[in-house]
Amino acid sequence: MADARGLVKRRAGARLWLSAGWLVLLVLVALFAPLLAPQDPLMQDLFAARLPPFWASGADPNFPLGTDSLGRDVLSRIMYGARVALSVALIAGILTCVIGSVLGLIAGYFRGWPDVVISRLVDIWMAFPPVLFSILLIAVMGTGLGSIIIAVVVIDWTRFARVIRAEAMSQGAMDYVASAQVSGRKRFSIMLTEILPNVMPTIVVLLTLEMGIAVIVEAILSFVNLSISTDDPTWGSMIAEGRLSIHQAWWVLVFPLIALFLTVLSLSQLGEGLKDRFDPVLR
């Protein structure tokens, strides 16, 4: 029993460290992209178009992961693309989390009319198809980083609101909440000091999942050319461009895809790992 537990713990630890490692690396690369990138991500050189990655014959060591059909360096573009992906993940993820969790907590703990209003709003909101909804939003607001972030928040706050409402409801029925109420404290302060710490593990997991979703939404939007200006490299636009030349230069498509995949996977694994850290019973 103790051994099995230790094993589970060690595995969870490895998962946590691997995913955190990838994310830290990504953050550093994004921060220092101008220093680290081997090439200007926007510089085109048609004589160096579709160079293969470093291990293939005919590769140029100046372009370690090859070049796209306009001769732009894939590695540099991935590095700069990480900036967009991470800003969207962080800002959109946190905003979504805060708005959705606050509404969910209020609905789940206060019940009554706030719950009716918020829950109906969530129901109506979730009836919109999310991708169409976001494309519509971007069409109205225009492209740009701000619009993408707003689109993610507007679409996804319902995910938090729903789950956190249910959690807050089950915590709110516990006797410790009744005891806190009897000691004459304000309901809002009870919500923050008694309920919030107990739904925190769930919030953390949702937040990391949401960051992954934000990265994907950004990629989807740049895939359909609705992200930020077409000049700036994003993973989604790289994938979209790579798709056109997949038979001649698969690396243009595959490398940004790998970056996207690892990032989203790391975020969700990080969430699972952090959940255990936040839970006093498992800690």
Place this chain on the structure above:
Amino acid sequence: MSFLTIENLNARVGTAPILRDVSLSVEAGEVRGLVGESGAGKSMIGKAVLGTLPTAVEIESGRIVLDGEDLQALKPRDRRRVIGAKAALIPQDPLTALNPSRRVGPQITNRLVDILGWTRADAGHRAAELLDEVSIPDPERVMRAYPHELSGGMRQRILIASAFAAEPKLIIADEPTTALDVTVQKQILRLIRQMQARHGTALLFVTHDLGVVSKVCQSLTVLFGGMVLEDTRVEQFFARPGHPYSAALLAATPKYTDPDASLTPVPDAVIAGVEAEIEAHDRMHGHV
């Protein structure tokens, strides 16, 4: 003047009445039992007094007067302040009554800081004294522990200490021993009784166990279907129960002296009688 007076309290969920003209009073320093089978509304009365009723329950009419203050007439914020200063709760399930993600110490001292305006340090000393008073070994260590690290009996002791912390004049104990095993039950009952006597607190003891009532209470109120059937002194109840249902309830209590005797249920005729009473009451008040 009684410390707690409930007058003609009516409450309902949707259209279904759950409390029917409930009146009862608890004198200062008195221990009153509130007895009834599950669903009789006994916990609801405690929750109504403490202002922790589920939102689905609506109080229709009646007054709850706590130490001269009519709770229904107060604004919600003032009501919470009054209740917080004068009353406290010993909850039913010690496993859910402490916040699992916070250490035990702050959960006791919070009441002192919130209600009496003490400093954290003073409250900490007092909490340690209280834990000592409820026979918890090494209070300092326990205060740093998380609830899941402690046993059910320990947690119930902590909750008792915490209920008495701010020296309330009334404590509502909502089946405080139901979730504990029998040996621990006995200790906890004795502890509640001791603490009550030492602090001179009035106690409203919600229970379905007449054995507990006979050991702890001085007077009791018998409830069925949200209606008060009998309100009497304990000695008189056990000698001469004043309502057929009370008598049947008493007869249904298993006896240690005759462990082989089969259990006597409350006879159907008695239940039918009480239900007829309830129906008559509802007709009179326009619920059908």
